[in-house]
Amino acid sequence: MSQKSNYADKTEIDASLDELPDDDIIEESVANLEANGFTVVVAESGEDALETITSQIPAGASVMNGHSTTLEEIGFTTYLSEGDHEWESLPDEIWSIDDDAERQAARRESQTAAYFLGGINAIAQTGELVAADRSGSRIGAYPFAAENVIIVSGVNKIVDDLDAALERLESVAYPLENERAKDAYGVESAIAKQLIFRQELEEGRTTVVLIREALGY
Numbered sequence: 001m002s003q004k005s006n007y008a009d010k011t012e013i014d015a016s017l018d019e020l021p022d023d024d025i026i027e028e029s030v031a032n033l034e035a036n037g038f039t040v041v042v043a044e045s046g047e048d049a050l051e052t053i054t055s056q057i058p059a060g061a062s063v064m065n066g067h068s069t070t071l072e073e074i075g076f077t078t079y080l081s082e083g084d085h086e087w088e089s090l091p092d093e094i095w096s097i098d099d100d101a102e103r104q105a106a107r108r109e110s111q112t113a114a115y116f117l118g119g120i121n122a123i124a125q126t127g128e129l130v131a132a133d134r135s136g137s138r139i140g141a142y143p144f145a146a147e148n149v150i151i152v153s154g155v156n157k158i159v160d161d162l163d164a165a166l167e168r169l170e171s172v173a174y175p176l177e178n179e180r181a182k183d184a185y186g187v188e189s190a191i192a193k194q195l196i197f198r199q200e201l202e203e204g205r206t207t208v209v210l211i212r213e214a215l216g217y
Contacts, residue, residue, distance in 0.1 A: 018214070065077065113147070132194040
């Protein structure tokens with residue numbers, strides 16, 4: 001399982017952009033996210049977040065996740081593969097495909113899952129979300145493709161504004177993800193495809209689960 005502690009001692013990050021905010025900052029961030037059309041749920045712990053997430057996904061739904069250290073840390077990735085649920089677990093189907101071209105096609109098709117879950121690299125207190133991928137397999141679903149999106153994040157990813165969120169991506173998320181990618185895949189990561197999610201215009205489509213813990217990159 002990926003943990004920030006696995007990589008934090010291998011690289012330097014800007015720790016000022018990875019701190020736990022006070023309650024006033026969290027409340028203002030929630031208000032601004034909601035004003036921008038996001039549904040926000042604040043969870044006290046990873047365990048509470050997992051319960052919140054699983055209670056929102058109905059039986060029979062197709063479920064896909066992009067790689068997220070936070071989802072791993074709260075136990076969702078394991079639960080999706082091994083837990084007692086009645087969902088269609090798309091990752092299990094995808095990674096059972098031997099043919100490279102067929103597997104890639106299935107990954108693209110999974111962007112339209114009924115529920116797509118993933119993380120985010122920064123949250124601006126002003127109500128914007130910032131994320132990036134090397135391949136785009138996660139952020140491709142966020143703007144439109146997936147029917148429902150659930151984004152999970154520790155409150156440590158909340159920063160002052162959009163400029164600070166973009167800086168957090170460069171100076172916190174990328175260095176840590178780069179170390180993880182080298183360990184996991186034998187290649188360096190890259191901020192190749194970047195998303196600034198300013199508003200959700202479809203009511204109820206995108207839920208942000210904010211966890212009062214320091215989680216993920």
